[in-house]
Amino acid sequence: MRRLEPAGTADLAEAYAYPVTEPWLRANMVASADGAATRGGLTEGLGGPADRRLLSLLRALSDVVIVGASTVRAEGYGPVRPREWWGDLRKGRPPVPPLAILSRSLDFDFDAPVFTEALTPTIVVTCPSAPAERVRACEKRAEVIVTGGEWADAGAALDALAERGFVRQLTEGGPRLLAEFVAARRLDELCLTMSPQLTAGDAARVLNGPAMEPMPLRLGHVLQDDDFVFLRYVRG
Numbered sequence: 001m002r003r004l005e006p007a008g009t010a011d012l013a014e015a016y017a018y019p020v021t022e023p024w025l026r027a028n029m030v031a032s033a034d035g036a037a038t039r040g041g042l043t044e045g046l047g048g049p050a051d052r053r054l055l056s057l058l059r060a061l062s063d064v065v066i067v068g069a070s071t072v073r074a075e076g077y078g079p080v081r082p083r084e085w086w087g088d089l090r091k092g093r094p095p096v097p098p099l100a101i102l103s104r105s106l107d108f109d110f111d112a113p114v115f116t117e118a119l120t121p122t123i124v125v126t127c128p129s130a131p132a133e134r135v136r137a138c139e140k141r142a143e144v145i146v147t148g149g150e151w152a153d154a155g156a157a158l159d160a161l162a163e164r165g166f167v168r169q170l171t172e173g174g175p176r177l178l179a180e181f182v183a184a185r186r187l188d189e190l191c192l193t194m195s196p197q198l199t200a201g202d203a204a205r206v207l208n209g210p211a212m213e214p215m216p217l218r219l220g221h222v223l224q225d226d227d228f229v230f231l232r233y234v235r236g
Helices: 006-015 049-061 069-075 132-139 154-163 175-183
Strands: 024-032 064-068 099-102 123-126 143-146 168-171 189-195 217-225 228-235
Touching: 006 049, 024 049, 024 175, 049 168, 049 189, 049 228, 064 069, 064 154, 064 175, 069 099, 099 154, 123 132, 123 154, 132 143, 143 154, 154 168, 154 175, 168 175
Parallel strands: 024 168, 024 189, 064 099, 064 168, 099 123, 123 143
Antiparallel strands: 189 228, 217 228
């Protein structure tokens, strides 16, 4: 995993390159050794420098970064920022991928940096039942996509993004949104950072939803940095 250093970025970029198959949904998540997806309600306490570096690389490779509204609020999400070490990873594309937020209620502070400081306009994907006044307010700060049925539909959101050319898709969760993608059989790849700590408690796992038919996964590769382990699984 020392290849995360700037001199080895190209090697890692190749290891995590998106396949030719399009569209492709990749998830990037972190969990403690005993399975907790958060510590104190946040992911911040689980990661480390190499994990954050990998997160940045995966963002650079993607066309769009997809998150749930509750994760944006809980984690205090800001816009995606470019990094000098990305080099040519974004060549021919906007300087950063847009953030696409899935939300039904549109309960946001539209003056927050995630909307006002985005280099590439933030996208909000919602459904026909979203409050009309919130939709109008959102349209002043973001690109709004209304899709799916009366309620939010994770699969329809992915299709709407792909139709707009966002085919290399990266989701950072949270666990409830990821569970929806898996339940809809739309997840193609899981990048999972195993954090070297035990937390106990009642934190959600990387998937937080009702039990479902198991989805087989195939191991792509394993990387290691200090005591962190980085797993890449693809759909079996």
